[in-house]
Amino acid sequence: MSANETDPATRASAASDPEAGGPVVDLSGVTFGYTATPVVEDVSLTVDSGEYVAVVGPNGSGKSTLMRLMLGLLAPDAGAARLFGEDAARFDDGERVGYVAQQATAAEEMPITVREVVKMGRFPYVAVGNLPAGSGGVVDELFDDPVGTARRTANAVSGRLTAADWRIVDDALATVGMSAFADRRIGQLSGGQRQRVFIARALAGEADLLVLDEPTVGVDAESVDAFYDLLDALNAAGITVLLIEHDLGAVVEHADRVVCLNREVYFDGPADEFVESDALARAFGAGARFLAGGGE
Numbered sequence: 001m002s003a004n005e006t007d008p009a010t011r012a013s014a015a016s017d018p019e020a021g022g023p024v025v026d027l028s029g030v031t032f033g034y035t036a037t038p039v040v041e042d043v044s045l046t047v048d049s050g051e052y053v054a055v056v057g058p059n060g061s062g063k064s065t066l067m068r069l070m071l072g073l074l075a076p077d078a079g080a081a082r083l084f085g086e087d088a089a090r091f092d093d094g095e096r097v098g099y100v101a102q103q104a105t106a107a108e109e110m111p112i113t114v115r116e117v118v119k120m121g122r123f124p125y126v127a128v129g130n131l132p133a134g135s136g137g138v139v140d141e142l143f144d145d146p147v148g149t150a151r152r153t154a155n156a157v158s159g160r161l162t163a164a165d166w167r168i169v170d171d172a173l174a175t176v177g178m179s180a181f182a183d184r185r186i187g188q189l190s191g192g193q194r195q196r197v198f199i200a201r202a203l204a205g206e207a208d209l210l211v212l213d214e215p216t217v218g219v220d221a222e223s224v225d226a227f228y229d230l231l232d233a234l235n236a237a238g239i240t241v242l243l244i245e246h247d248l249g250a251v252v253e254h255a256d257r258v259v260c261l262n263r264e265v266y267f268d269g270p271a272d273e274f275v276e277s278d279a280l281a282r283a284f285g286a287g288a289r290f291l292a293g294g295g296e
């Protein structure tokens with residue numbers, strides 16, 4: 001694996017390769033309910049490689065459920081969900097998807113450093129990816145380089161990272177501006193810094209889709225701006241961004257496309273058209289308005 005595979009632009013061109021074909025996310029007529037009453041009903045939408053899509057809607061409107069359906073964590077009662085062209089429930093290339101959840105207070109308790117968290121992004125590659133390659137595999141390489149091969153094999157089996165893996169980890173930390181915090185305990189960071197670290201973990205995993213579920217809840221205003229600037233930069237480098245967000249101003253300012261959900265899709269189109277539309281009032285109720293960033 002070459003070091004430049006960490007470069008988001010390189011990944012983006014691979015992800016948008018027409019040969020790869022098809023949308024990243026593809027929901028077709030998806031209906032789902034935890035009980036007999038659907039909380040997501042007849043939703044069809046596709047997200048193409050490189051898009052920046054925000055899903056908005058009132059509390060309890062089905063946004064997180066929709067995300068779980070997209071990721072194959074829930075199976076639709078009707079319709080079909082596909083991820084990178086595969087049945088989402090069977091999708092097993094998990095490292096292609098970087099998931100950043102709402103402020104995980106559990107992370108405060110994790111007795112590990114920032115670098116160790118980001119290192120986890122490399123785990124899917126370690127055991128297989130670090131095994132000596134070649135047509136004859138370990139046997140051939142054992143003849144050529146017995147000491148090195150034995151060391152690499154032992155590292156792979158024990159899950160130890162190679163120098164190239166560590167470079168990828170450090171590049172990811174640099175991309176999110178957290179290199180200086182590499183040796184800090186994750187619990188000693190602010191909410192915004194912690195979210196950056198989780199993005200770095202996704203980058204270290206070479207994710208080409210970032211899924212974020214209200215990532216800035218509880219994060220101070222200044223850090224929120226910096227966080228969105230980072231997402232903009234990653235998207236500009238070609239990473240597909242799928243964001244659930246309650247801050248409609250931020251959505252309109254940053255996302256290219258808005259999906260407004262309240263069980264059904266009320267709006268799906270460019271962010272500026274969403275502002276002009278009546279979807280907000282229909283989905284949220286007449287009193288709804290834009291609160292921040294993008295204006296009223």
Ligand SMILES: Nc1ncnc2c1ncn2[C@@H]1O[C@H](COP(=O)(O)OP(=O)(O)OP(=O)(O)O)[C@@H](O)[C@H]1O
Nearest residue numbers: 034035039057058059060061062063064065066246
């Ligand atoms: N595990 C569950 N079991 C039963 N009902 C659930 C479960 N998860 C969510 N629900 C219900 O499904 C509906 C949609 O919930 P969901 O979490 O998808 O909405 P949301 O738009 O993400 O809400 P919020 O903005 O408050 O996070 C709600 O009525 C919720 O109470």
